[in-house]
Amino acid sequence: MIVAICTMLIIVVVFSTTQSKAADKKPTHHVGLHDRLLDFTDVRVIDNDMKVPLDDIAKVLYLPVEQENNSIYIRKRGIEISYSYITRQTAKDGVPISWSPIVNVGGELFISVKYIAREIGFKTEYLQKLKTLRIYRDDYTHMSHADYEKKLHQLLDEKKPVITQVNPTKKSPVNVYLTFDDGPNQFTTINNKILKKYNIQGSFFFLGKHMKNNESIVKEVFDAGHYIGTHSMTHDKNKVYKSPKSFIDEMNEGTKLILQMTGQDAKLLRVPYGSKPHVTPDMQKLLTSNNYKMWDWDVDPADWKYTDKQADKITQNVRDGVEKAYKSGDRDIIILLHDRSQTTKALPQIIEWLQQEGYTIKTYEPTQHIIRNFLNDTEL
Numbered sequence: 002m003i004v005a006i007c008t009m010l011i012i013v014v015v016f017s018t019t020q021s022k023a024a025d026k027k028p029t030h031h032v033g034l035h036d037r038l039l040d041f042t043d044v045r046v047i048d049n050d051m052k053v054p055l056d057d058i059a060k061v062l063y064l065p066v067e068q069e070n071n072s073i074y075i076r077k078r079g080i081e082i083s084y085s086y087i088t089r090q091t092a093k094d095g096v097p098i099s100w101s102p103i104v105n106v107g108g109e110l111f112i113s114v115k116y117i118a119r120e121i122g123f124k125t126e127y128l129q130k131l132k133t134l135r136i137y138r139d140d141y142t143h144m145s146h147a148d149y150e151k152k153l154h155q156l157l158d159e160k161k162p163v164i165t166q167v168n169p170t171k172k173s174p175v176n177v178y179l180t181f182d183d184g185p186n187q188f189t190t191i192n193n194k195i196l197k198k199y200n201i202q203g204s205f206f207f208l209g210k211h212m213k214n215n216e217s218i219v220k221e222v223f224d225a226g227h228y229i230g231t232h233s234m235t236h237d238k239n240k241v242y243k244s245p246k247s248f249i250d251e252m253n254e255g256t257k258l259i260l261q262m263t264g265q266d267a268k269l270l271r272v273p274y275g276s277k278p279h280v281t282p283d284m285q286k287l288l289t290s291n292n293y294k295m296w297d298w299d300v301d302p303a304d305w306k307y308t309d310k311q312a313d314k315i316t317q318n319v320r321d322g323v324e325k326a327y328k329s330g331d332r333d334i335i336i337l338l339h340d341r342s343q344t345t346k347a348l349p350q351i352i353e354w355l356q357q358e359g360y361t362i363k364t365y366e367p368t369q370h371i372i373r374n375f376l377n378d379t380e381l
């Protein structure tokens with residue numbers, strides 16, 4: 002009986018690992034080992050952490066992976082890491098780990114790169130600009146991080162490096178995040194083109210109801226390296242906030258669409274109308290238990306209420322808001338914008354002003370999450 006179950010399990014595992022490779026999608030994140038760039042085709046950000054198929058990294062790091070009953074075991078350098086298919090829990094030397102460095106994605110096991118590297122004696126360095134996690138050991142000759150980064154720039158040439166600090170007048174970097182709500186629509190395409198012109202990346206919070214009719218725009222935005230998160234399915238206050246269930250359903254459905262269209266498990270979302278006072282404690286708990294993160298914003302220029310001719314007013318509001326946030330000590334300033342006509346008119350002026358002032362314009366980086374919500378919930 003046990004033998005039969007094991008055989009079945011092995012068949013299931015082998016079968017599913019060969020089936021579920023997302024090889025057709027270009028990875029947004031990369032893994033380096035010493036001076037090499039690993040050719041992993043399926044690097045995912047799951048729960049704000051970079052994970053790769055266990056089989057792939059096992060080959061590269063020479064990890065012996067053994068299958069026993071309903072678990073797998075990795076035994077190396079005197080430690081034992083195990084994963085149970087039954088409890089879906091990872092354990093180290095038999096002690097369960099509260100977060101799970103190993104996750105089961107449709108039958109395929111993915112493991113946290115940072116976790117496994119550190120457990121077996123490697124160091125890690127995250128090269129943010131190139132979204133690359135470098136694994137290395139100091140007892141093994143390797144180039145400096147700066148030289149490695151230069152080499153990566155060449156290797157990843159088609160993904161142009163994002164250098165945005167034109168005028169470094171700020172003593173330490175002050176990050177600004179341009180976020181665009183309510184797309185995708187025709188103005189999303191224009192905003193995307195403008196961001197491309199300035200070689201910068203933003204973050205888009207899309208509505209499920211619009212994504213369904215605009216899949217090509219979703220792909221366009223994703224391919225340009227911007228972050229895409231959900232902004233609910235309907236944006237309808239009476240539907241989204243009707244009950245904790247309707248709330249989480251709207252978020253799950255939107256996130257699922259993003260996953261289907263881009264291959265990304267987008268855990269950062271923005272709720273319609275901001276979290277306060279709409280998100281109740283029960284809804285808050287559901288966000289956490291579903292591993293979501295939630296952004297509100299620091300600067301709201303109320304772009305939605307102006308006409309195209311009043312675009313200057315939007316820029317002025319951004320300037321006032323950003324300066325105020327900077328003076329209050331904020332070093333990660335999130336600006337709320339929308340995919341609307343008047344915003345596309347203001348966007349070039351906004352970007353040019355931010356760059357002149359020495360702000361660094363960035364996209365959301367799931368592996369370096371910043372907490373910013375009106376509920377002051379540190380879990381989100």
Ligand SMILES: [Zn+2]
Nearest residue numbers: 182183273274
């Ligand atoms: Zn909205």
